[in-house]
Amino acid sequence: MTTAGVLICDAQELMRAGLRGVVDSQPDFTVVGEAGDGESAVAQALTLRPDLVVMGVRMPCLDGISATAQVRAELPGTHVLVLSACDRDEYAYAALRAGASGFLVRDTSAAEMLVALRGVLRGETMIAPSVARRLIDRYVTGAVVPLPDARLDTLTEREREVLCLVGRGLNNGEIAEKLFLGETTVKTHVARILAKLHVRDRIQAVVVAYESGLVRPGG
Known part of the structure; x- marks a missing residue:
């Protein structure tokens, strides 16, 4: 052990x-x-x-x-x-x-x-x-004022789509189904998103998405 x-x-x-x-x-x-x-x-x-x-x-x-x-x-x-x-x-x-x-x-x-x-x-x-x-x-009520984040400019359009869905709480399987992609492809997109945003995990990526306004409450 x-x-x-x-x-x-x-x-x-x-x-x-x-x-x-x-x-x-x-x-x-x-x-x-x-x-x-x-x-x-x-x-x-x-x-x-x-x-x-x-x-x-x-x-x-x-x-x-x-x-x-x-x-x-x-x-x-x-x-x-x-x-x-x-x-x-x-x-x-x-x-x-x-x-x-x-x-x-x-x-x-x-x-x-x-x-x-x-x-x-x-x-x-x-x-x-x-x-x-x-x-x-806090995010659902819209209490956070979005701030531009240059890191998002490094994402491809598909990666931005995937990040938006991660921000909505969807798992890889659900994202794959929604975007008509393979789950392995989604995992690859998520890994690239984390690397480009310089964050450790999905939760920190979601924080970036909401802080920047890419994902908005109720949107």
Whole structure:
């Protein structure tokens, strides 16, 4: 069995101890280090090169969002799961923008935490349900003012079509059926879209699509 190395970063020692207990209780995880501030988190990540970093938001020296951005810039293969004391939308949004693969609140149960950790390692984006619901509502109500994004100019017309449908929540099979394409072809288009937009996954691509106005609520 492959064991994933986890770096735990949080300002509160008690929180780190709790997380260590949850992580170390599983045979597929091992805690490789701990950090109590943002600067130490970045330094230890660069030294230890963990598979996953659990990052608190409010930390001394350097906040967790900034630390996440630095870790992701230096170690693109390392996943970051941001953990916050509250489910404020701006924290979640900033975490995703910084390159985090997930955002959870501290009162998440141990079982849910483990599900999220494993999901992040599989390349999924894990967001606390309450936050995910509000972020969706934010776009549906049209509260976000579209901003032009030059990255969209690099997409072909077909890739823009595919991105629009991804933004509508369609999976590859549904997109293939709608555009009369093979599912393998759709997968290729999605991979090229992610590369051209310089984003990690479909969720971040959807964020770009809505922020730029390519996909509009109710459109």
